[in-house]
Amino acid sequence: MTSVASFFFGLVVALSCLSLHLASAADPSLLQDFCVADSTSSVLLNGMACKNPSTVTANDFYFRGLHVAGNTSNAQGSRVTPVFAAQLPGLNTLGISMVRIDYAAGGQNPPHTHPRATEILTVLEGSLEVGFVTSNPNNNHFTKTLYKGDVFVFPSNAIHYQRNTNWNAPAVAIAALSSQNPGAITIANAVFGSQPGISADILAKSFSLDVATVNFMQSKF
Numbered sequence: 001m002t003s004v005a006s007f008f009f010g011l012v013v014a015l016s017c018l019s020l021h022l023a024s025a026a027d028p029s030l031l032q033d034f035c036v037a038d039s040t041s042s043v044l045l046n047g048m049a050c051k052n053p054s055t056v057t058a059n060d061f062y063f064r065g066l067h068v069a070g071n072t073s074n075a076q077g078s079r080v081t082p083v084f085a086a087q088l089p090g091l092n093t094l095g096i097s098m099v100r101i102d103y104a105a106g107g108q109n110p111p112h113t114h115p116r117a118t119e120i121l122t123v124l125e126g127s128l129e130v131g132f133v134t135s136n137p138n139n140n141h142f143t144k145t146l147y148k149g150d151v152f153v154f155p156s157n158a159i160h161y162q163r164n165t166n167w168n169a170p171a172v173a174i175a176a177l178s179s180q181n182p183g184a185i186t187i188a189n190a191v192f193g194s195q196p197g198i199s200a201d202i203l204a205k206s207f208s209l210d211v212a213t214v215n216f217m218q219s220k221f
Helices: 005-022 186-192 199-209 211-218
Strands: 078-081 097-103 108-111 117-123 127-133 142-146 153-155 159-164 171-177
Touching: 005 108, 005 127, 078 108, 097 108, 097 159, 117 142, 127 153, 127 171, 142 153, 186 211, 199 211
Parallel strands: none
Antiparallel strands: 078 097, 097 171, 108 159, 117 153, 117 171, 127 142, 127 159
16 A cells, blocks of 8 residues: 555544544434333333324423422431432433432431432532542542532442431432432441352452441341
8 A cells, every 4th residue: 555545544444443433422412302212111121112292291201299398207317309210301312310319317328329420519518528539449538518509519320329418307409410310338338248049258358348238238238
C-alpha cells in the first residue's frame, strides 16, 4: 500500500472511530413522542413495552402521592417512595425518575448503589449527613452535612448513604435519578442476605470476621 493510500486508510479508520465514540456519548434519540409503559404486556425487552398511543391519556403522565410521608417504622428508620416507570408509565424510555425519602429522627438510608443511575438529592426538611465512596484502589470517602435546600450528587454506581443528623425530628429529601428504573443494591442485604447465602467461610475471610459472627449477621436478614 502506498504512503498516500495508507494515509487515507488511516484517516478513514480514525474518523470512523471518532464517529462511533460520538454516537455512544449520549442516549439515543427517541423515535416517537413517548412510549407509555404497558404493564399488561407479556413482551420481554430492555425496559417496558409501549401502550397503543391511541389509548394514552394525561393520567399516564401523572403521579400523585409525594406529599404523603412514608412509613419509617422499620429497622433503618427510613422509607423510599419511588416514582419510576412502574409507578408513572409516561416515564418509560425517558431515562429519568425520582424518589421521596423520609427519615425518622436519627434514621438512615443505608449504604447502597444504583447500578443504572446517577442521583442528585435535595433536602426539603431537616438535615442529613450524606456521603459516597469511590472505587478501588483509593476508596475515597466524600461526606457532607446538608441542610434545607442543599443539593448533593452521588455518581453512578458509587456506594452512598444518607443519615438524619437530628435525633429529635424527622427529615425529608427528594432525589432525581438518571434512569426510569435505577435499581438499588443495599450492601448489607446483598452480602449477608442473599438467597441462597454466600458461604460463611468466604464472608469471614473477606471481612476479617470469624464464621460465628458471619452466621449471626446472616441470621438478621
